[in-house]
Amino acid sequence: MDGREQKPEKVIEVRDLVAHYGERKILNGVSMDVYAGEIMVIIGGSGSGKSTLLRHVMALEHGTSGTVKILGRDPAALDAKEALDLRKKIGVAFQGGALFSSMTVGENIMLPLYEHTVLDRTTMEIMARLKLEVVGLAGFEDLMPAELSGGMVKRAAFARAIIMDPKILFCDEPSAGLDPVIAAALDDLLLRMREAMGMTIVVVTHELESAFSIADRITVLDQGRILLTGTTEELRETKIERIQNLLQRRTEEEIVDPEEYLERLMGERSGERARL
Amino acid sequence: MPSSDTRNPLTRFTERMGRTVVAGVEEVGYCGVLVAQSLFWLVAGPRLKQPVRVDSVFVQMMEVGVRAVPIIALLGGAIGVMLAIQGVHTLRIFGAESRVVIGIALSVTREFAPLITGILVAGRSGSALAARLGIMTINQEVDALTVMGINPVRFLVVPALIALMVMVPALTFFSGLVGLFAAGLYVGADLGISMAAYVDQTIEILSTDDVMHGMGKSLIFAALIAVIGVANGASVTGGAEGVGRATTRAVVQAITAIVLTDMIFAFVVTR
Incomplete structure (x- = not known):
């Protein structure tokens, strides 16, 4: 809270973002700010639009309306060279790691260096080993991704994401599919990386425990809208029922119109129209 | 839009037709964009300090071309012998077996070598490309x-495209050579023509034009295989099943495109 008064610079600025997948509206007027040096966690249930929001702030997709600014620049309005400069300043650790299966772990991590710098091979190897050291995978650079366990793949993905020393690090579901101990270790790793490199980290997750342990601020996304953005305390004290339900892991009673329910069971038009 | 239950079958059929056509046009457009982008990166890449990596081109060439040599040799040889058998059989009706060399030389060089190579590479590398991109x-x-x-x-x-555009004509040339040689062996055994005489005759019959006809076609086939493989792979949705579907589609579409293009090419160039 106390750091917030001096308003550090905004590294990500999302305003009234609307996004569609085909005809379906996924994001419905989302606005969000992420400040330099903070860990922002975006949580929400499946289908809440959190992955879509992440894809937009990583500039993989551009919304139907609204604006996204990353480090003060709108990725949709950049030419190839400017976009490349922006890309070099962000790192992404994908959910499944997204390591290239035809390359060794070391080659995977060196790839951005190889493509964007003129360093010689030895220097690149040293840098890759340095990052592997950071994520606790020292000595694994010659293995193929298929030879790694799930947790190790994610660590390697972190190493690749931070090889260019990005200003912003995006993590998609860092602890999904991992056992609690390894998941906690990854959370620690995120905190340590922020400490060490001072980067801004945006994490998308549905693991509440991990969200609360790493977040400076949390954004709760639900059905394409932001319910709340605030610190963990603010989140715990909120009166918004859907958030409390989410925190208490209560399932919600869905209020249904009997006629609509009947129609749905009969497989009648309403569903089909909704899909169109 | 009218409510769906009031539409009659004809309307629905027309609508489905329309959708399919639009999807088809979209896909062709996408392929065009791919080619344009590939050319862009090939030309502008080095200036943007993002060149196409030569080593990955070689990796692809190895995979697409060199590893296909044995099977291409087998198929080329089989096609040559098959043509020789059929040619001798047909010409025997007129008692003109010795003229078989003309038929073999022209049909292998102009038609069978590029076609067989194209189909084989579509099945081998087009599918692999689609699967690789789909999984990625x-x-x-x-x-x-x-x-x-x-x-x-x-x-x-771009590496896959370049590799295919170099290796498919090379393989075509190779399969033509093997086919002609294998046919020569058969003709020699069957009709008692010596290999030297066969080779002499073949060289006399074949003009540069004939060779270029085959090569030109194979270059187009290579581009078709690459673009269709990539387009299908990149549009994969729906997990492992989606990859399977994309792979199959890539092969079927590539072979169809190759055969149709072959016909059009032959029509345009020969007439």
């Missing part, structure tokens, strides 16, 4: 490239 798309590896600032077209598509 699903695993978010393509997204990973994009966020790293590595253009996927430059990194994945």
Whole structure:
């Protein structure tokens, strides 16, 4: 809270973002700010639009309306060279790691260096080993991704994401599919990386425990809208029922119109129209 | 839009037809964009300090070309012998067996070598390309490239495209040679023509034009295989099943495109 008064610079600025997948509206007027040096966690249930929001702030997709600014620049309005400069300043650790299966772990991590710098091979190897050291995978650079366990793949993905020393690090579901101990270790790793490199980290997750342990601020996304953005305390004290339900892991009673329910069971038009 | 239950079958049929056509046009457009982007990266890549990597081109050439040599040799040889058998059989009706060399030389060089090579490479490398890109798309590896600032077209598509456009004509030439040689062996055994005489005759019959006809076609086939493989792979959705579907579609579409293009090419160039 106390750091917030001096308003550090905004590294990500999302305003009234609307996004569609085909005809379906996924994001419905989302606005969000992420400040330099903070860990922002975006949580929400499946289908809440959190992955879509992440894809937009990583500039993989551009919304139907609204604006996204990353480090003060709108990725949709950049030419190839400017976009490349922006890309070099962000790192992404994908959910499944997204390591290239035809390359060794070391080659995977060196790839951005190889493509964007003129360093010689030895220097690149040293840098890759340095990052592997950071994520606790020292000595694994010659293995193929298929030879790694799930947790190790994610660590390697972190190493690749931070090889260019990005200003912003995006993590998609860092602890999904991992056992609690390894998941906690990854959370620690995120905190340590922020400490060490001072980067801004945006994490998308549905693991509440991990969200609360790493977040400076949390954004709760639900059905394409932001319910709340605030610190963990603010989140715990909120009166918004859907958030409390989410925190208490209560399932919600869905209020249904009997006629609509009947129609749905009969497989009648309403569903089909909704899909169109 | 009228409510769906009031539409009659004809309307629905027309609508479905329309959708299919639009989807088809979209796909062709996408292929065109792919080719344009590939050319862009090939030409502008070095200036943007993002060249197409020569080593990945060689890796692809090895995979697409060199590893296909044995099977191409087998098929080329079989086609040559098959043509020789049929040619001798047909010409025997007129008692003109010795003229078989003309038929073999022209049909292998102009038609069978490029066609067989094209179909084989479509089945071998077109499918592999679609599967590789499909899996990379699903695993978010393509997204990973994009966020790293590595253009996927430059990194994945251009090497495969170049490799195919070099190796398919090379394989075509090779399969033509093997086919002609194998046919020569058969003709020699069957009709008692010596290999030297056969080779002499073949060289006399074949003009540069005939060779270029085959080569030109194979160059187009190579581009078709690459673009169709990539387009199908990149559009994969729906997990492992989606990859399977894309792979099958890539092969079927590529072979169809090759045969149709072959016909059109022959029509335009020969007449």
